[in-house]
Amino acid sequence: MNIVVCVKQVPDTWAEKRLSDSDKTVDREGVEGVMNELDEYAVEEALRIKEAGGDGTVTVLTMGPDKAVETIRKALSMGADQAVHVVDDALHGSDALATSNALAKALGTIEYDLVILGVESTDARMSVIPAMLAERTGAAQLTFARKVEVSGTTVKIERQTDTGYDVVEASTPAIVSVVEKINEPRYPSFKGIMAAKKKPLTTLTIADAGVDGGSVGLAGSGTEVAEFAARPPKQAGQIVKDEGDGGAKLAEFLASQKLV
Amino acid sequence: MTDVWNTPERVALRQTVRDFTVREIVPYLDQWEDDGEVPRSLHKAAAAAGLLGISTPESLGGQGGDAIDNMIVQEEMLYTGASSGLLSALFTHGIAIPHILHSGDRYLIDRYAKPALAGEKIGSLAVTEPDAGSDVSAIRTRAVRDGDEYVVNGAKTFITSSTRADFVTTVVRTGDEAHHGISLIVVDTDSPGFTVVRRLRKMGWLCSDTGELAYVDVRVPARNMIGGEGSGFGQVATQFGGERLGLAVHAYGVAQRALDLTIEHVRNRIAFGKPLIAKQVVRHKLVEMTRAVDVSRTYAHTIAERIVNGEQGLFAEAAMAKNQCVEACEFVVNEAVQLHGGMGYMRDSEVERHYRDARILGIGGGATEVMNDLIAKALFG
Numbered sequence: 001m002n003i004v005v006c007v008k009q010v011p012d013t014w015a016e017k018r019l020s021d022s023d024k025t026v027d028r029e030g031v032e033g034v035m036n037e038l039d040e041y042a043v044e045e046a047l048r049i050k051e052a053g054g055d056g057t058v059t060v061l062t063m064g065p066d067k068a069v070e071t072i073r074k075a076l077s078m079g080a081d082q083a084v085h086v087v088d089d090a091l092h093g094s095d096a097l098a099t100s101n102a103l104a105k106a107l108g109t110i111e112y113d114l115v116i117l118g119v120e121s122t123d124a125r126m127s128v129i130p131a132m133l134a135e136r137t138g139a140a141q142l143t144f145a146r147k148v149e150v151s152g153t154t155v156k157i158e159r160q161t162d163t164g165y166d167v168v169e170a171s172t173p174a175i176v177s178v179v180e181k182i183n184e185p186r187y188p189s190f191k192g193i194m195a196a197k198k199k200p201l202t203t204l205t206i207a208d209a210g211v212d213g214g215s216v217g218l219a220g221s222g223t224e225v226a227e228f229a230a231r232p233p234k235q236a237g238q239i240v241k242d243e244g245d246g247g248a249k250l251a252e253f254l255a256s257q258k259l260v
Numbered sequence: 261m262t263d264v265w266n267t268p269e270r271v272a273l274r275q276t277v278r279d280f281t282v283r284e285i286v287p288y289l290d291q292w293e294d295d296g297e298v299p300r301s302l303h304k305a306a307a308a309a310g311l312l313g314i315s316t317p318e319s320l321g322g323q324g325g326d327a328i329d330n331m332i333v334q335e336e337m338l339y340t341g342a343s344s345g346l347l348s349a350l351f352t353h354g355i356a357i358p359h360i361l362h363s364g365d366r367y368l369i370d371r372y373a374k375p376a377l378a379g380e381k382i383g384s385l386a387v388t389e390p391d392a393g394s395d396v397s398a399i400r401t402r403a404v405r406d407g408d409e410y411v412v413n414g415a416k417t418f419i420t421s422s423t424r425a426d427f428v429t430t431v432v433r434t435g436d437e438a439h440h441g442i443s444l445i446v447v448d449t450d451s452p453g454f455t456v457v458r459r460l461r462k463m464g465w466l467c468s469d470t471g472e473l474a475y476v477d478v479r480v481p482a483r484n485m486i487g488g489e490g491s492g493f494g495q496v497a498t499q500f501g502g503e504r505l506g507l508a509v510h511a512y513g514v515a516q517r518a519l520d521l522t523i524e525h526v527r528n529r530i531a532f533g534k535p536l537i538a539k540q541v542v543r544h545k546l547v548e549m550t551r552a553v554d555v556s557r558t559y560a561h562t563i564a565e566r567i568v569n570g571e572q573g574l575f576a577e578a579a580m581a582k583n584q585c586v587e588a589c590e591f592v593v594n595e596a597v598q599l600h601g602g603m604g605y606m607r608d609s610e611v612e613r614h615y616r617d618a619r620i621l622g623i624g625g626g627a628t629e630v631m632n633d634l635i636a637k638a639l640f641g
Contacts, residue, residue, distance in 0.1 A: 073272065187276045187309035189276070189309060189310025190314055192310065194324065
């Protein structure tokens with residue numbers, strides 16, 4: 001089974017994130033980039049499926065600036081076989097629609113049965129790329145998986161819901177997004193880190209991937225960040241002093257907030 | 261000049277070590293200190309992450325790195341909040357199996373070294389006896405050949421990880437000559453006649469179990485002897501160099517951690533209306549601590565680089581690195597407790613643990629005085 005894992009380099013989870021004043025995109029220069037945490041689970045799941053099946057390849061796919069190669073290297077260190085990096089200045093500022101367009105085109109250059117992604121990235125948190133990729137490629141959509149079972153050309157998942165889970169089944173090719181409950185990602189070992197240096201890495205411009213320049217980037221995006229502002233500082237809470245009527249005052253407050 | 265300590269691969273290795281330490285060690289360390297030992301599951305997890313045997317060739321079950329990679333694993337664990345006691349417990353194989361690996365004996369490698377590197381077996385090294393510590397030539401535990409076996413009788417003490425061990429690489433006397441009468445033999449701990457007499461209670465290194473061992477007519481297969489009869493002293497002396505450099509890493513690693521914790525504390529602690537770090541006496545103290553750590557680390561790194569570049573016989577240098585780093589560590593952990601004030605004396609503060617743990621570093625792996633004798637001999641004959 002050939003599997004593609006989409007990974008994304010995001011600003012360090014704990015770093016203070018900013019938008020650039022000039023074009024209102026995420027400032028990726030000033031902060032350390034890390035692999036989007038949920039993508040680690042996606043890589044792990046791909047490796048487990050491959051190891052259980054005993055054949056096929058795991059290809060890492062990312063779209064991002066030159067620096068994103070660090071995230072590719074981490075996925076290769078964990079054990080993925082090869083990587084495709086879509087890198088082009090024209091991609092800067094792409095929204096989810098434009099990104100899914102470019103990724104779908106890049107997927108067209110790779111042979112795959114399964115595409116696995118984290119359910120969302122910690123920077124944009126749109127959680128729509130898996131569904132968009134399924135739409136654009138015509139592959140089955142299996143999202144929010146907390147468990148994946150592959151048997152021949154059938155993929156069965158447990159889809160996490162608010163109250164429990166649904167069992168959803170589809171034939172390959174399929175796009176699977178995973179939640180963090182699914183596994184415990186491995187650490188890149190020293191051996192893996194050294195082996196990653198020798199693994200094939202293909203770099204694609206948008207022209208190589210067959211992406212129309214007008215359909216990506218800030219100009220090619222369907223959405224636009226009109227304005228942004230820093231989150232206002234937290235307001236001091238209201239303190240209720242109990243003078244024998246504390247309970248009544250609390251009930252009054254809850255009622256005024258329409259909580260009871 | 262390229263910084264061999266921070267190549268892209270080593271930066272990635274440091275990240276793996278940090279992630280592992282934060283997830284698998286730090287949350288449980290207090291519990292293990294109370295338990296008096298680390299669980300076997302930690303050895304398995306560390307093996308799965310490829311952290312055991314970093315500098316052992318892949319053909320022998322290791323990761324294929326070198327002494328620099330090995331030091332990076334240890335220092336990064338300490339910088340991230342592990343302790344020297346934890347390292348001594350988790351990496352005991354670092355002193356228990358090098359002689360086996362070096363011997364090239366496939367039987368012993370497959371039976372003991374590889375399982376230790378896979379986190380499946382725990383090994384100890386037993387040198388010290390009630391009447392012989394740094395003076396290895398004085399040991400009395402005796403192995404007498406009887407057919408295809410040796411019969412071992414004697415006692416060992418202060419043996420790290422021995423209450424959990426599956427095998428103990430034991431220094432025994434097979435002849436009467438002080439040095440040439442010494443041999444190394446691997447003893448399975450389930451052998452009849454082998455007992456852990458007691459678990460020793462210590463000042464620090466609480467999560468690292470330490471045992472006193474008795475050997476009463478323990479029959480050990482002759483093929484468990486490492487190298488030939490009488491080659492033990494040479495093997496032990498050769499591997500001591502690595503152990504000493506390892507303890508130097510413990511010392512500067514712990515010192516760096518204690519320094520980091522202290523800087524954080526004095527930034528946050530307000531006294532007389534200002535953070536402590538605003539006071540000149542505190543600032544100067546932090547500078548002295550930083551200088552002690554950085555100079556010590558730089559020297560130890562240099563020795564590792566020379567070893568990786570193929571230089572042999574750096575025994576005096578390894579011993580100097582140990583003494584230099586231990587002295588720096590003792591200074592830094594003491595000042596760290598001082599600058600933490602009353603909090604530094606509490607069991608809840610991490611520097612209190614480092615202070616207790618650090619005291620062994622100038623004693624274990626050859627005492628400071630023994631190191632000085634060794635250095636003097638190399639310098640002045």
